[in-house]
Amino acid sequence: MTVTEFMGPTSEDFANVGALNKAFLEVTTDLPQHRLQRLAAAPFLLFSLREDDDEWWYKALSDDPQQDLVLTAATARAEVQMLQIAGLGFLWELARRNPYAARIVSGATVAWCENLSAQTLMVLLDRVAARGDLMTSRLDNQQRIWSRLLDNGSCAEQSVRRSSQLSAMHTLLTHARSVQYARMPAAACRMPAVNRQVADRAKDGRRDKVT
Secondary structure, X not given: OOHHHHOOOOHHHHHHXXXXXXXXXXXXXXXXXXXXHHHHOOOOOOEEOOOOOHHHHHHHOOOOOHHHHHOOOOEOOHHHHHHHHHHHHHHHHHHHHOHHHHHHHHOOOHHHHHHHHHOOHHHHHHHHOOEOOOOEEOOOOOHHHHHHHXXXXXXXXXXXXXXXXXXXXXXXXXXXXHHHHHHHHHHHHOOOHHHXXXXXXXXXXXXXXXX
């Protein structure tokens, strides 16, 4: 693994994050423009495209024609669809070019980035861009942190604003790591019995060497 695989987002990437955040806040909040501009400068996407919901994405991208009947979602209104198209396009391109940077700005897992970048952009947009259940607030399930971010993360004092934004970003990335860790034991439980036995023997061998 090389150093280039861990290059952070570029200034252009952050500029796109800011533009997407601004559009998101304009369609979801009634913040005054000056506070909106400050909050939009947060170094991560303020909205989520369900990066931690593997099941949703599996069903949304499934080739099974029955999925359309089972999972028909409400259609997002026009301005939300435009934002979802822009957000998907940005993360799709970033996941292909620099998956590490995509994970930093979205809290996505490696698997999600790989799944996203494996699709053609047209298939991706056709399957999910219009869905009303795609985009949510990044910290929707953590109302206390989101409320504090809306307040302190948009205030005039730069040090307070930056501290609040970085604290929220830390929460985002910590949550992403915990989600990924939780999937590893689940994946191990799905290992075929033979593979588990091989893995167990390998562990026993390592213990013998130590003792």
